[in-house]
Amino acid sequence: MSDSPLLVTCGLPYTNGHCHIGHLRTYVPADFYVRYLRHSGKEALFICGSDNHGTPIVISADQSGKTPREISELYHNHFDSTFKRMNVVFDRFGMTDDPTNHQRTRKIVQSLIDNGHVYQKTISQSYCPHCQMFLPDRYVEGVCPHCGTRARGDECDQGCGKHLEPGEIKDPVCKICGEKAEQREQEHYFFKLGDFSEFLQEYLPSLGGTTNARNYAIGWLKEGLHDWCITRTLDWGVKFPGNEDLVVYVWVDAPIGYMAFTEEWAEQNNGDWEQFWRGSQPITHFIGQDIIYHHCVFWPAILKGAGYATPNAVVASGMVKINDKTFSKSRGYVIWTNDDYLDQGLPADYLRYYLLAYTSHTKELNFSWDVFQQRINNELVDTLGNFLYRTLHFAANKLGGIPEGKPAPEICERIQATLDIVQTEMERYEFKNAIDEMMALASFGNSYIQNNAPWKLIKENRQEAEAVILNCLQIAKACNLLFDALLPEEAQKAWEMLGYTDSVATHTIAESTEGFAHNNLPKPSILFAKIEDETRDKLNGIMKIRIEEAEMSENTEMSKNTGNTEIPTEERITIDEFARVEMKVAKILAAEKIDGSKKLLKIQVTLGDEERQIVSGISQYYTPEELIGKSVVVVTNLKKAKLFGVESDGMILAAGDNAALLIPNEDVLPGTKIL
Template identity: 60%
Template sequence: MNSRPLLVTCGLPYTNGPCHLGHLRTYVPADFYVRFMRHSGEEVVFICGSDNHGTPIVVSAEKEGITPRLLSERYHTHFAETFKKMQVKFDHFGMTDDPATHARAKHLVGRLIDRGYVYPKVIQQAYCTKCQKFLPDRYLEGICPYCKKPARGDECDQGCGKHLEPGEILEPTCKICGSRAEYREQEHFFFKLSGFHDWLKNYLGELKGTDNAINYAMGWVNEDLHDWCITRTLDWGVKFPGHDNLVVYVWVDAPIGYIAFTEEWAAQAGKDWKDYWCGENTRVTHFIGQDITYHHCIFWPAMLQGAGYGIPHAVVASGMLKIDDHKFSKSRGYVVWTNEDYLDQGLPADYLRYYMLTYTSHTKEMNFSWQLFQERVNNEVVNNLGNFIYRSLHLSHKQFGGVPEGTVEEEIKTRIHETIKTVTSLVESFDFKGAVDSILLLSAWGNTYIQSKEPWKLAKTDPIAMAQVMCNCLHLAKALVLMIEPVMPERASLIWGQLGQSEEISNANFEDLNNNLTPGSLPAPSIVFTKIDDKMTADFDCRLRERVDALDAEKKPQTPHISIDEFAKVEMKTGKVLSAEPVPKSSKLLKLQVSLGDEVRQIVSGIAQFHKPEDLVGKDVVVCTNLKPAKIFGIESNGMILAAGDEASLLTPISPVSPGTKIR
């Protein structure tokens, strides 16, 4: 056991929209890790909070006509409540706009300034002459200078993914009014990130965590490191020391929130936050999404090192999320909202937690589909784990009224011990899928064991032997429930009570499994794990399809509606082609003479590629007759022949009508 406490954090949810499964890809595994390490006897503090600063929140607040603080408070409450429903239990969940983060950010940035790691520089900053304001970050869009793809002001989000410094983006355009911005000089402050090249290379070589985070960061360090502009021209945010017209960049104060939230928790818990953030060999472990690896593995540790704080011990990055084998996209409808689409439909948080931990490796891309969700829950949770636990409780209660007298056999204890050892090793290496799979393997072995022993037959032939079997099964069930609690805490707690345990399961330790269950009565067991039925899956899948189809329809160009009076203004008549000839020097145009009964019109039409002039003579056609005359290739055209499709299929009456007959 390590002598220093373990501090676990999660990337901060941004208070600019509701929670979806992409968020949970980080928070559920982190909560699993925290719960498991506590069962292993570790002292763990679990810290998070909401990220409240930056231009997207300002832009959204302006659209709603409210303050950024009010918008942040709304979504802060939303995330706090959603995490509780998902059984993600932080020791503290703060806000980066609260005084603690403001104070800690100013202190840390002040330390960087005093130590010479921050310097002023006059740069070119995008300025909108129409809105009369500088345009930081998300107020700006344009073209990435590296890959030439469309990009937002601070990041190439549709191309190479590079962080963009102020002044880098090409063809800068104001997102407020759509006007082309111009570049003007303005003084900003830079962090000397380039000076940490060698230190970061050594640091990343020692950093614990997942390879996808460490290798990605090492690639950036090996490529190049540029000094980072850490100020923005905004009113909303942490004021840069000595400059009330500037705030620190959101990616400065957001990670500093980890420290501030620890301070807030420590003040309430009677602890010293420095035990977690100062000195060597800290045990700070960050759980993040893979898209913010650069900030957590390069920028953040360099800031901490420069300011004289402790540095993170591990960074664990989750893979990205797909929905029904499509790239996650809120704008295209490929999204599952945690509340609206899942929790509010009465589905248990435990099942979603199980799926997110076991679908694939934590670092790989995870696909969510309702069909796969149903299959995994029904086959693995209900038919395997649920089946063994309920059979053990049911048979014991039916025959003995609870826990029979007996001593657990060594084979059972050995299997449990070996499983805990294997699972612990996998959890400590952040292989969460492998860990949960190993727990389910023990459950599968339990099903094989109870099936082979056939205790329902022993009830009649050898009750003492049955008591031994059930004693073994109940002890195995207790071990499985304790091991699965970090995955499915709600249902594990229910079963824990059915096993006669009065202590909260969250406070139990794996060492407690050395103790046998106390013989005696137990309450009648109930089925805790129930299947997801086909109709429910079909309904949820239908909701997803309807959302995608509705958004697709919105994006398709819509022909504007016109009134019958507007349509009546268009005059169309039948005509008969009297002559047709090519237009000199044009491969597409024909000059037609068309009879409209009481007059002959000259019409130039772009149908030469599809109709021979001689084939048109004598044909009935439909003509729009009240278009303004136009000159085409120097030839006057007084009307339009109507045709359909890319091959100009001429519209013609299906029965003979006189030229000049009006179309109604």
Template identity: 40%
Template sequence: MSKIFISCALPYANGPCHLGHLRSTYLPADIYARYNRMIGNDVLMVCASDEHGTPIAVKADNENIKPIEVSKRYHDMIADDIKSMNISLDNFTRTTDERHYDIAQNFFLDLYNKGYIYKKDITQLFCENCNKFLPDRYVEGICPVCGSEARGDHCEKCGRVLDPTELEDPKCLTCGSTPVIKDSYQYFFKLSEFQDVVENYIDNNINLPPNVRNYAKNWLKEGLNDWVLTRDMDWGIPVPLDEALGKVIYVWGEAFLGYISSASQWSDETGIKWEDYWNDYVVHFIGKDIIYHHSIFWPALLSAYGCKMPDNIYAGEFLSLEGQKMSTSKNWVVWISDFVDQFDPDLLRFYLTINAPLNKDTDFSWKDFQRRNNDGLADVIGNFLHRTFTFTHKFFDGKIPEYKGPSDEDMEFEKLIRELPDKVGEFITDYEFRDGLLEIFRVCKLGNKYFNDQEPWKAVKENPQKAANTLYLSNQLAKTLAIVLKPYIPTKADAIAEIINIDIPEKWDEAIVPLPAGHEINKAKPLFKKIDDDVIDAQIAKLNETLKITEEKEDENMSDIITIDDFDKVEIKIGQIKEAEKIEKSDKLLKLQVDIGDEVRQIVAGLAKFYDPEELIDRKVAVVVNLKPAKLFGTLSEGMILATGESGALLTPDECEIGERIQ
């Protein structure tokens, strides 16, 4: 018997769960955990809500409440979502628990005392209006790589990881003002020292799936840089050093430890050591958007601490919706709570598993969901079970008939039934969950063919033993289905077991133990119903309506639509650049002296990547002159030069007079 430590990626507590969360993480983890428990392995499956970080703090600021109120609200929603989908976690806790704080701070101190964490002077964006340094998510601006709107930590369009000081035209997310750059300090983890360790882990760990290995190797090619491990904010786990007032551990520096703190809490409640599971076999189930965190940062942190690294990291690919990327902001999403209000959760578990392999992106379509349910669950599995149970009651008083003198067809079908559990188990062991479910369907389809070919409704009169053998074997497959379907659709599997009149199966090897002749089964009940067109049409209409409402609200609130009166407030004059020089320590900014007719203004412009200072002398430019002065890299800027964002091309009104206003 093996001990297996299974973790699900921590759901971020700033919203409830949608179908994408379930498909990539919780469902595959649950299938794997349920199967391993059934074959006798000792499984510990844990998770926690991830409650720190700037998005929660920003949401709390917007709602004028405390961050803990936001995280508590969504923790409860997430817990309900996970429970509603029958995810068999052994423990689900929170990263705001005292136990997690203790573990995270002790972990930080251990690495600090070993010399793997060090203090470093840096420059950071500072909002003078809010009087605070701005962590990454508190800043928005323009990506310096692709020119798209970006957050302070990364650009969603090009995927570039960013430092807030790299953003062009940065704005404080709280007040909208332009921040300045100030000297500060943070604590860094010596990630660069673990390049060889992580490379060895990636190259030699035979368990890692290709998508995780390839993603990590691409990151490693560029070489690992030291990683900032702290932030300036109130919301989070305080850095446990007297000198570090007002600093918290970066959420990705402590969220991983939610696996450990959840397991530790479970140990307190059960008296069983969680370490025994970790030291045997560890597998993390995550989404592909956090592969590099788990395959690079986490192994390096564990190595520094002196702890075993995970044996496997299984990353589910993305789920789109009706051919489009899911968007919670546009309400282009199906929430788990909404789904279970209308449908049995096992239908979703089934569809998300059979729709595509976990290592490929796939799409949720309401019409395809209906088709898979009606043509698969109802017509294949449901039809086979219903006929088996109905004819057993009709011809044999609901009792398993005797099996005698089997034909070649009987023995061939019997062999399929005996082999099914091992084949499905092998697929699940190899994390090929869809293939295991497809194998079940393959045998069920053959079961329907066998039933049709044997024609027990005729044979019961012409050849009673043939009918008896048919119903005997069909009931054996029904029992096998009650067991092999348990990891996938546990509620429906239990319902099958109830009709067969056996205890709820907990052991996988029970699948090959035949029901004895004379065993009495219960009357058939409808297990898998077809979904009508109007039900699905209503879901599609609801989805499109919520998107329409959201887009209409966005149109009403579009900040880029202004009136002529708004435009009149912007004063743009023609200026001429008289002096230009680079700003020390900046590779983007130039300090310009610009004649605007009645005075000379000093303006800081992000043109250094596009022009040498000498090229700009005497160039005429368009200048916004009534912009609030701001400091960039400690240099006063009293206006804005108009230029394109991507190429840096200046608007050059050569035929205009200096000081002339653009109307």
């Protein structure tokens, strides 16, 4: 770690959805790192903001009847408040759609143009004749030209994961109307990424941070660099200098947000943003593993080409799993930070601890409520919390406060050894190792007080009992100073139980071996409450409901007609295969909501000669009352399934995003087969 002021940034959350623990895998470690730096006497500036541009936000705005700015502000405020609830505190949390970022982006792009790193080129791009518009990024989907998998316009998200340039996707289909798109020519601007191969060959081997970021980037560099199209045909975004019919590609203006937010901080605090972005003060980016290419290849090249300083370190986190399943919002394998955690009354400090102590920062993190309960109860409650409480309780109740004197030299040596190891591991961004060492100090304190038994010693030699407790209090002080970066709420409570009246955040870790200037101790309280089995079961139940709802929605989605997307020949079924699907007209007799589910309805239908019960995920679109008496089309030969413990024998067919029911256009008897 440098003695110079350090700028730490986090990858910008995209304002098109809610915060989940996948986000926190980046922001909590970065906050821990910054707090630790400050406890170490370093000056650190912590910057972030929301990413507001790009086609997904425009699509969401169109669907919701809001403007893209309104959507962006809604989710910007959501992330801002959620981060604060998690005690992730930025010095500046800005928006890429604010004027500072527009201005800085246009200046940087103009510098790239002036320096000969941008050129104009006519390209063939997807165009929808029905909507009469060019289709940028996620307005179009089709087939990946590299692996043949279905893909969205800017990335092969279901297959090889390659970035796709405008016009590359095959068999394009408009996401708005579902019509087949055609190729039309349009002028766009490209960044000469290949100009920076030599620079990156020198830059990347010396890039600090985590090895996964550095090694991935070097691997991509060996594959060869391709020029990037840095314009899009949208009204929403930063207007391209000299051609305001186009906007700057979001992966240009988003990282420039780091610089713009630093400028905004400087303006509000009489600071100097150029010491970082034009000078030599260190810059460290904390990001997710999925955006390494953008931060280690594309972004440094832009900065170099425009004459700005480049990052000194990139710290990339591993991915997240839920219950050993691939993280997936659509399939229900997700933990929402507010709904599933904070709003359930769980402490932010517990989740901070789990995210950092479970595994190495660069490895895959598996979240499980069962393991969460075990780690919190065994480590925070039984180790750290137990040591702090038994020490403080004995000192306050049996000794009347902090005994006079100095801690034993061997105790200070043990604390200093912990400080040295923690420092080394923090410099390596091995946060789990650092926390393990911190917890080992608390465990040592537990063993020390247990082995010396001051509750027995005081009956024979009060002075020796006081010496034991003074040593334990010194260890407790060191634990407080170390754990404050990780557990800011609980560490502050423990600090006050040590008799301090100020903020623990204003003290340095070096004070861990310094004695006490006071002897008063208030009555202590238990810091950490156990996660009870009933709480764990409740949280598991919430996840189970979500997964079942997602499965139901997926089945419903399979029955929808999503447009005129052309299906590749090898994916088509034969007439014999289709004949196996039995569909009949049914009349709805009754419908009711299923307790605990927002999406599912329990529906009774008649097929003429029999009645059936079907569970359908259409509660968001229909009330039970308006369904009764309707004739619908049902798949009748599906295997029975149980959802929320309710048996479902069939599937009601619906079409489109609003689940429009498929109904006959004239009266047809229940049980009539669809031919």
